[in-house]
Amino acid sequence: MSTPKGVGRVVAFGRPPAAPDENTAAKLAREAAEAAELRAHQARPDVVALRVERVRAQVDRLCWAGIVLGLGFTMTNVQHFAAGDAAVWSLPWLAAWLLDPTVSLVLLAILRAEQVTARYRVRTGPWVRRAKWFTLAATYVMNTWASYAAGSLSGIVLHSVPPLVVFVAAEAVTDLRDKLTEAVSAAFTEADQRAPASVHEPRPRTSTRSRRAGGRTSFGDYLSTARAAWTPETTVTPAWVREVTGCSRGLSSRLAAVLAREVGGSGS
Numbered sequence: 001m002s003t004p005k006g007v008g009r010v011v012a013f014g015r016p017p018a019a020p021d022e023n024t025a026a027k028l029a030r031e032a033a034e035a036a037e038l039r040a041h042q043a044r045p046d047v048v049a050l051r052v053e054r055v056r057a058q059v060d061r062l063c064w065a066g067i068v069l070g071l072g073f074t075m076t077n078v079q080h081f082a083a084g085d086a087a088v089w090s091l092p093w094l095a096a097w098l099l100d101p102t103v104s105l106v107l108l109a110i111l112r113a114e115q116v117t118a119r120y121r122v123r124t125g126p127w128v129r130r131a132k133w134f135t136l137a138a139t140y141v142m143n144t145w146a147s148y149a150a151g152s153l154s155g156i157v158l159h160s161v162p163p164l165v166v167f168v169a170a171e172a173v174t175d176l177r178d179k180l181t182e183a184v185s186a187a188f189t190e191a192d193q194r195a196p197a198s199v200h201e202p203r204p205r206t207s208t209r210s211r212r213a214g215g216r217t218s219f220g221d222y223l224s225t226a227r228a229a230w231t232p233e234t235t236v237t238p239a240w241v242r243e244v245t246g247c248s249r250g251l252s253s254r255l256a257a258v259l260a261r262e263v264g265g266s267g268s
Contacts, residue, residue, distance in 0.1 A: 048187045049250040056180040060115065063173040067111070070166040075100040077143045077159055099142070107135040111170055118177035120257055136167045185254055189219075219255070222247045226259050236260045 075097075082096035110132045117124055140163040147155030222245045229244040230236065236259050238252035247255060 045187075045189075046248050046250050049184050052180065052184045052187045056177065056184070059176055059180065060173070063169050063176070067108075067166050067169050067173075070162040070169075071100070071104045071107070071139070073162045074139055074143045074159075074166075075104075077146070078103075078139065081142045081145055100139070103135050103138050107132060107139075107166075107170070110135070111173070114174050115177060118174055119181055120253070121178065121181060132170060136163065136170065139163050139166070184250070217247075219251070222251065222255055223258060226255055227262070230259065230263060236263065 078100035079096045082099045083093045086092035086096070110128060114124065114128070140160070143163050144156055144159045147159050222241075225245045226236075226241050234240065236256050238249070238256045241247060241252040241255045241259070242249065245252075245255065
């Protein structure tokens with residue numbers, strides 16, 4: 001007796017696949033909702049800008065570590081240059097240890113100040129750069145003088161690398177901070193334009209604030225609100241901008257910088 005073709009196939013390959021149970025479907029739906037919520041938070045302009053801020057902090061730490069290590073390497077050579085033929089542990093020998101820290105601390109102070117001015121895109125005067133170059137040049141000369149006098153090519157190379165690395169890093173870190181500041185602003189603006197209205201945090205209602213379609217506030221709207229609230233006695237700061245406009249922390253720095261320039265540098 002022949003077996004039906006369909007029955008044989010079921011016997012050969014097992015039972016038909018069972019339909020997915022309700023627990024599996026609920027789990028998938030829950031995971032999909034969590035993934036959508038995570039993507040919504042990642043698309044927030046403040047979160048995007050925060051990622052760039054973290055990269056900038058890492059770059060700062062690495063550059064500072066390299067600069068400090070390079071200056072530390074030059075300290076003994078500068079001390080030897082300053083001490084000359086003085087006896088070890090004599091007063092001139094001990095005083096020679098103060099020369100390199102004197103130059104290095106001035107250089108570090110300038111770099112630390114440029115770290116803040118570059119963040120807020122404030123241009124420094126020519127004497128700042130002259131002082132930085134002078135301290136770097138002084139460190140290089142004192143570090144390599146003995147090698148040049150002895151005509152030691154290997155010594156010149158050895159003692160030239162750390163000061164030159166410090167010099168290049170000191171120049172590069174300023175430009176890097178400036179470009180990373182632009183990257184933060186660009187990342188915030190781009191994310192703010194691409195993010196759906198649902199991921200924007202609710203802003204306090206203000207009678208002077210105009211709204212665009214979709215309930216989002218433009219940069220110009222925030223700036224107009226801050227401009228209307230400003231008085232000659234007001235110090236323009238990001239905190240003050242957030243207080244009067246209700247904008248986010250990342251946007252308040254840009255607003256404060258723009259408004260401060262408009263009012264003639266009345267605030268920081």
